[in-house]
Amino acid sequence: METITDTINAVTWHMACNVDDIPEDGGGCAFIGGRQIAIYNFTRRGEWYATDNQCPHRQQMALSRGMIGSQAEEPKVACPFHKKTFSLQTGQCLNDDEYRINTFPVMVKENRVYIGL
Amino acid sequence: MKTISNTRIVVVGNGMVGYKFCEKLLSRKKDGQDFTITVFGEEPRAAYDRVHLSEFFAGKTADDLSMAGAEWYAENGIRLFLSDPVVDIDRDEKLVRSHHGHIVYYDYLVMATGSGAFVPSIPGVEKDGVFVYRTIEDLELIQAYARKARRGAVLGGGLLGLEAAKALLDLGLEEAHVVEFAPRLMPRQIDDAGSRMLQSQLESLGLQIHLNKSTQEIKGDDRIEGMQFADNSFLDVDMLVISAGIRPRDEVAKIAGLETHPRGGIVVNNQLQTSDPSIFAIGECALAHHMIYGLIAPGYEMADVVATMLTGGEKEFLPYDMSTKLKLIGTDVASFGDPFVEEPACRTIRYENKAKGIYKRINVSTDGKTLLGGILVGEAEQYNMLLQTCKNKTILPPDSEDLILGSRGGEEAGAGVMSLPDDALICSCEAVTKGMICHEVGENGHHTVYALKKCCKAGTGCGGCIPMVKDLIAGVMKEKGVYVRNVVCEHFDYSRQELLDLVKMNGLRTYGAVLDHHGKGDGCEVCKPLVSSILASLWNENILEKDRAVAQDSNDRYLANIQKGGTYSVVPRIPGGEITPEKLIVIGQVAQKYNLYTKITGGQRIDLFGAHLGDLPDIWEELIDAGFESGHAYGKSLRTVKSCVGSTWCRFGVQDSVSFAIEVEDRYKGLRSPHKLKSAVSGCVRECAEAQSKDFGIIATDKGWNLFVCGNGGAKPQHAQLLAGDVDKETCIRLIDRFLMFYIKTADPLTRTATWLNKMEGGMNYLKAVVVDDVLGIAQELERDMQNLIDVYKCEWREVVESPELRKRFTHFVNTPIKDPSITFAEMRDQKRATEWV
Numbered sequence: 001m002e003t004i005t006d007t008i009n010a011v012t013w014h015m016a017c018n019v020d021d022i023p024e025d026g027g028g029c030a031f032i033g034g035r036q037i038a039i040y041n042f043t044r045r046g047e048w049y050a051t052d053n054q055c056p057h058r059q060q061m062a063l064s065r066g067m068i069g070s071q072a073e074e075p076k077v078a079c080p081f082h083k084k085t086f087s088l089q090t091g092q093c094l095n096d097d098e099y100r101i102n103t104f105p106v107m108v109k110e111n112r113v114y115i116g117l
Numbered sequence: 118m119k120t121i122s123n124t125r126i127v128v129v130g131n132g133m134v135g136y137k138f139c140e141k142l143l144s145r146k147k148d149g150q151d152f153t154i155t156v157f158g159e160e161p162r163a164a165y166d167r168v169h170l171s172e173f174f175a176g177k178t179a180d181d182l183s184m185a186g187a188e189w190y191a192e193n194g195i196r197l198f199l200s201d202p203v204v205d206i207d208r209d210e211k212l213v214r215s216h217h218g219h220i221v222y223y224d225y226l227v228m229a230t231g232s233g234a235f236v237p238s239i240p241g242v243e244k245d246g247v248f249v250y251r252t253i254e255d256l257e258l259i260q261a262y263a264r265k266a267r268r269g270a271v272l273g274g275g276l277l278g279l280e281a282a283k284a285l286l287d288l289g290l291e292e293a294h295v296v297e298f299a300p301r302l303m304p305r306q307i308d309d310a311g312s313r314m315l316q317s318q319l320e321s322l323g324l325q326i327h328l329n330k331s332t333q334e335i336k337g338d339d340r341i342e343g344m345q346f347a348d349n350s351f352l353d354v355d356m357l358v359i360s361a362g363i364r365p366r367d368e369v370a371k372i373a374g375l376e377t378h379p380r381g382g383i384v385v386n387n388q389l390q391t392s393d394p395s396i397f398a399i400g401e402c403a404l405a406h407h408m409i410y411g412l413i414a415p416g417y418e419m420a421d422v423v424a425t426m427l428t429g430g431e432k433e434f435l436p437y438d439m440s441t442k443l444k445l446i447g448t449d450v451a452s453f454g455d456p457f458v459e460e461p462a463c464r465t466i467r468y469e470n471k472a473k474g475i476y477k478r479i480n481v482s483t484d485g486k487t488l489l490g491g492i493l494v495g496e497a498e499q500y501n502m503l504l505q506t507c508k509n510k511t512i513l514p515p516d517s518e519d520l521i522l523g524s525r526g527g528e529e530a531g532a533g534v535m536s537l538p539d540d541a542l543i544c545s546c547e548a549v550t551k552g553m554i555c556h557e558v559g560e561n562g563h564h565t566v567y568a569l570k571k572c573c574k575a576g577t578g579c580g581g582c583i584p585m586v587k588d589l590i591a592g593v594m595k596e597k598g599v600y601v602r603n604v605v606c607e608h609f610d611y612s613r614q615e616l617l618d619l620v621k622m623n624g625l626r627t628y629g630a631v632l633d634h635h636g637k638g639d640g641c642e643v644c645k646p647l648v649s650s651i652l653a654s655l656w657n658e659n660i661l662e663k664d665r666a667v668a669q670d671s672n673d674r675y676l677a678n679i680q681k682g683g684t685y686s687v688v689p690r691i692p693g694g695e696i697t698p699e700k701l702i703v704i705g706q707v708a709q710k711y712n713l714y715t716k717i718t719g720g721q722r723i724d725l726f727g728a729h730l731g732d733l734p735d736i737w738e739e740l741i742d743a744g745f746e747s748g749h750a751y752g753k754s755l756r757t758v759k760s761c762v763g764s765t766w767c768r769f770g771v772q773d774s775v776s777f778a779i780e781v782e783d784r785y786k787g788l789r790s791p792h793k794l795k796s797a798v799s800g801c802v803r804e805c806a807e808a809q810s811k812d813f814g815i816i817a818t819d820k821g822w823n824l825f826v827c828g829n830g831g832a833k834p835q836h837a838q839l840l841a842g843d844v845d846k847e848t849c850i851r852l853i854d855r856f857l858m859f860y861i862k863t864a865d866p867l868t869r870t871a872t873w874l875n876k877m878e879g880g881m882n883y884l885k886a887v888v889v890d891d892v893l894g895i896a897q898e899l900e901r902d903m904q905n906l907i908d909v910y911k912c913e914w915r916e917v918v919e920s921p922e923l924r925k926r927f928t929h930f931v932n933t934p935i936k937d938p939s940i941t942f943a944e945m946r947d948q949k950r951a952t953e954w955v
Contacts, residue, residue, distance in 0.1 A: 021931040025629070026667030028931040036939070039931075044629075044639050054939075058954045061683050061929075061939050065674060067667070069641035071607070078642035080671030080679055085642065 004114065011105060011116035016050075019111050027077065029053045029064035030115065037104060037115055038064035040088060042075060048106040049088035050115050055079040056099045063101070123151045126427065127213055127223040129203045129369065131158025133167055134400030134416040135229035136184045141424035143193055150428060154195045155221045157213070159202035160252055163187055168413050171280045173256050174287050182253070206373035208393055225395055227423060228383055230366035232401035232411070236359055237272075241335030246356040250281045259358060263288040266356040270294035270344060272332060274302040276443065278360035282324050283446040285358070294325045294352060296332060296344065298361075306441060306452040310469065311494045314476040318448045318495065327352070365402045365409055378404050387433040389423055397423045406436045414545045415439075417578065421548065438508065438545075442493075442500045442581055448474070449497035454490025454507040455480065463489050466518050470495075477521040479503070486512055488520070501585045502534065505541050534585055535592040543585050546578020554586060558593040565590070603865060606643040608636045613791070613866045617651045626656055628668035646670035647866050650753055653789035654861045657906045659916050660789075661923050672751035675927065676914055677733055681951035682940050685733060686726040687713070688750035689740050690786060693760040693778035693798070694721025703743040711736055714948045720757035720795065722748060727949055729936045734924045737914045746786070747914040753867070754789040755796070758782035759807065763800030763817070772817030774800035777846065781815070784850065787910045788857065791864040791873075795829070809837045812870040813853055818842070822849045826856055826884070827874040835871040838881050841889055851900060855888045858899040 002015035016030035022041040030037050036053035053061050058081060066077045068088070075088040085094045086101050093099035105116035126142070128135050139154060146152065158164070165182040173182065190197040198215060205214040212222045234249035236242055246266070248259050263269065269285040271278045274297030285293040295302075301312030302319075316326050331347040335357065344352045365382040367375075376384045376392035382404030389397045389405065399419035401411055410416065415437035425432040440453035456478070459465070463480040470476075475495035482489055488507040493500055503520060506513070513520070539552030557563040557572050566586055569575045576583045603612045611619065616635065625631045631648050632640055645668040653660055660666070660673055672678050677685035689704065704723055708715045711732050713725040728736055737747075750756060758781045761767065763774030778798040788794070797806040798815045808814025814825045820843040828837025841852055864873040877883060886892040917923045929937040942949040 017931045023667050023926065025664060029929060030932045031930045031935070032932075036930075036937075042639070058681075060681075060954070061937055062679070065671065065679075067642045067645050067670070068639075069608075069645065070639035071641065072638075075639065076641070080674070083642055 006116070009105075009116070013107055013114035013116050016113045016115045019108060019113060022113065025068065027064040027066065027068065029061070032115060032117065035117070036061055037117075038077070039106065039113060039115065040064075040068050040077065042068060042088070045070075045075060047075065048108055048113065049075065050104040050106045051077070051086065051088065051091060052101045054101075055081060055084060055086075056093075056101060057082060057084045057096070123153060124427065125153045125222055125224045126155070126227065127203075127221055127225075128154065128156040128227045128229055129206075129213065130229035130231055130366075130400075130402070131156050131160070131164045131197065131199070132229060132231040132400065133164055133184060133413060134231070134420050135227070136164035137417050138227055138229060138399060138420035138424055139190075139193070139195055140185075141421050142427060145424050145428040145430070147428060152427075154193075155223075156190070156195055156197045157201055157203045157215055157219075158197070158199045160254070161200045162253065163190065163197065163199065165253065167251075170250075170253070170256065171284055173253060174260070174284045179253050203369055206369060206396075208373055208396070211395065223395070225397065225427060228370060228391070228396060228398040228402055229400050229420075230369065230402040232363035232365050232409070234359060235362040235364040237332075237361055239332050239335055241337065241341070242359070244335055244337050245340035246337075247335060247341055248356070248358050250277060250358050250360050256284075259284070259356075260288060262356055263290060266290055268292040268294070268354045269356045269358065270296055270352060270354040271358045271360055272296050273360035273362065274299070274326070274328070275305065275360065275362070276303060276441075276445065278358075279303070279319065279324075279445055281358045281360050282319075283322075285356075286323055290356075292325065292354075293323065294327060294354065295319075296327045296330045296346075296352070298329075298331055300329050302326065302328070303450065306456065307450065307492050307494060308457060308478065310467065311450075311476050311478065311492045314469070314471070314474060314494045315445070315448060315450060317471075318474045319446060322446060324446075363401060363409070363411055365404070367402055370398070370402070382409050385434075387435075388426060389419055389434050399423055405434055410437055410439070412439060412441065413578065417546055418548060440504050440507075442497050442504075448495060449493065449500075451493040451497040451500040452491070453500065453504045454488065456490045456492045458489055466521065468518075468521055479517070479521055481513065481517050485515075485517060488513060488517070491521075493521075501582065505534075505537050505543075509538055509541050511536070534588045535596070543589070544575040544578065544582045547574040549573050549575040551589065554589050555593050558590050559597060564594065605647055605866070606641055608632065608638045608640050608644050609648075611635065613647060613651070614863055616648070617655070617862060620648075620651055621655050626652060626658065627663045627665060628652070629664045640668070642670075646673070646753075649673065650789055650791065650866075653754075654906075657787065657789075657909045659911070659913050659923075661913070661917065661926075666923075666926065675730060675733060676747065676751055676917065677728065678751045680726060681954055682942075683730075683937060684726070684940060684951070685728045685730060686724050686750075687728055687733070687736055687740075688718065688722050688724050688748040689745035690748040690782070691722045691757075692782040692786075693758055693775050695760075695775055695779060700743060700745070703740070703745075707736055707739050710739075712949065714950060718750075718757075721759050722750070722757055724750070727942060727951070729929070729940070731928050731934070731936055734918055734927050738918045741912070741915050741918055746912040749787060752789060753792050754787065755782070755785045755794045757795065758785075759795075759797035759811075761798075761800050761803075761805035763798075767800060769803060770800035770817070771819050772800055772822070774798040774806065774815075774817055777815065777822070778806075780846075781850070781853070784907060785853075785857065787913070788906060790857070790861050792867050792869045794857070794870075810834065811837060813837070813856065815849060821845050824849050824852055827870040827881075829869050829871045831869075833871075835875075837871075838874075840881075840885060852888055854903040855896050855899040856884075858903045859884075859887060859895075862899075 004013040014032045022028040024043040027040045038051050038053040040049040053064050060081050062080050065080050068077045076085045078085045091101040091103045107114040164184040201215045201217045203213045204216050234251045269290045271282040274295050282293045282295045301309050333347050334345040336343045367377045367383050370383045383398040385398050385403045385405050400416040422432045422434045442451035458480045466479050468477045477493050479491035480489040487510045537551050541551045563569050570577050628648050649668045714727050716724050718724050758778040760774045760778035764770035795811045796813050797808040797811045799806040799808045800817050810828045810830045814837050816823045824841045825837035826840045941952045943952050
């Protein structure tokens, strides 16, 4: 798998997919080094986000299939199973204090999507 | 009260009140206070909800009734010993000894031993087939014995006795008798007239009531065969449940030399201290103010008093109001204040309606200014208001009969819940006042019952106050000038109905367009499926095309039902439940090939579980080749039209119900609506297809068809009501067209037809006027709109299978064709099942 090492920010950028592999205003899941990463193409905001694919509530690999949207200004994703919603910026669960997911930086370059791990 | 840095507390008894004491103590604990809590319980399970014990027979499990699992005690550092009652208390050494020999020292001891069933000393009570009604174990014994019994009786016509009698009927006994010593039922709560009304209601349900009966002997050899009464009459029964009252559990207290009352109960002072100041007693084992408080609310209050004092606060247990309201076998019964005070000490107003089974009585002070108490049987909607009016000594309106009769002309009687003083107790289980609720709503922004339950526990006990809590929320919001409109969410300032009209008027066909025109922000998981449903109901275009896929809810997004573990289930349409052997074989082959679990559904179809996301298009390709279509089991849409076999085979059938069911299902398949739609057609009045439990159901008559609407099963079953009788097929279809379209256009989101009707002003009469008599003049438009949807129907799975563009989204990973490696299955009865989630 193609990777780019960014020594300044101490991340390694992993090539995940092409831009059109992720539906507009939706998500998709990439398998990167044995990890499942959910990638969101938030076209309405002109932003890309990436998080764990696993929802911590029932350990289901499903967040990439969730609906995205916003709560006030905060971009969020809703788990398809029980509608726990998570901030795409911080990973904090917005309707249950107990949960939080990891978020990852996304870089889009020449029609390719890279995730920083 | 003195608190030391680490206080050792032993709680004797793990019932509801013992549990509540632990909970209150933990929540009242202040910084620097440290408690070592040990709880001994006699029963094998941790505290459970005994108030709703009868629901065990209605299918609730011991787990459902549990107050908190063993892990709760562990998490909070509480040592819990079950099946291990305390047998001795050494007050000099300040230690308890348990049945299993555990010895635990205490600084404070809390007796919460509760009560046992009072068993009168009638000869023969020891015989087989005689039970008490107190614990889950008792209920299990009753359940087992009832299997071979035919006639059962309950000794005691109080609240618990009547519930036990209903349970006997539910367990399938042919006869259920209630035997009461007093001349009336529920003698502590209601008067003779109320008892007569309740009795006639209960008799209509099949209970047989015997009053003024003193039981002399229980007859039979080893097992009960009958009851002999003092008046020489005899009742033939083969099982008996004794529910003749409670007896406080004070045995250990007696052994320890604490002061107890000759008729039972551990004597306590206003601080709930026993004759030993280090020992408290709470709940039904305690005798406070010369009485045993046999209700849950005062028990919780006692728990709070002791918890408050042990955490350094001050609180007294005051004489507690014993007002109650309960639903007894479907009949409301309530009494409050002083229900029995007689003239001339008061003015009594009575209302009796035998046809409806309603009896109401209020006792008003002689000056007509305040309410002293009352009784409600058959209808108790006004209970909360009356109770508060009584407790707060609110000045009554001049026509005090309006309180129970409702105002005839003019405004509602009383000024409603907002007129109560701030200290009016709304939730008596958790001692939450009106002021506290209004503060949470007004100042802290808790606008839902759920939020209030979380922040102040209002409504978490018996739940009886929830209607008042809702009224308070609405009242505070209104006072603050917030017009409570039923808007979709923060992104759309419209109701569903308004939005549907706007989308239709402007011809919008994608979620993005609707958000751009009528919304703000980026949408969310509430408005996306709602708008998607509107778009489908208006235009019936493929729900995954354009931007619509990402605006669909979990199941619609992949046209399948997401299940535990992240796999999906597949339900092909089997109209009317009729299927050829060839098609059955294909379903079997597909299930074998893709390793799917198969199960017959409640709607006469076959569900195939455990399909990987990536396999869905291939599975459907094979099903479609064999002539199947999508069953829309994943959508808020028409599911299935069940049928009985009807006149083609059945010797009773009067019409061909299968053919009509298939015709109806084919007509409305793919129709999306505010919630799922279920239907059925029965071939005769025997109603084997259960059409009266459906959103629309059709039952054959010898002259045509009866059309029923707005029924549902589910958590709150409701029977459908007759919309039109003896109509021909064409008329029946036309009426269904209008009915469904009217529902689609006017219902709130996620509202089944039954709830829609319940909220509709004018109810069934209005619905009939619109659908059958066309008083609004919209019938033609409704029929036309329905026809347009039917004309453009296409099987959405066929469209996906045939479109490479749509098909490529059906993969778990975007960068590799492998399936989700985290999915695992377990085995069960020669098939697979989803692995239990953690």
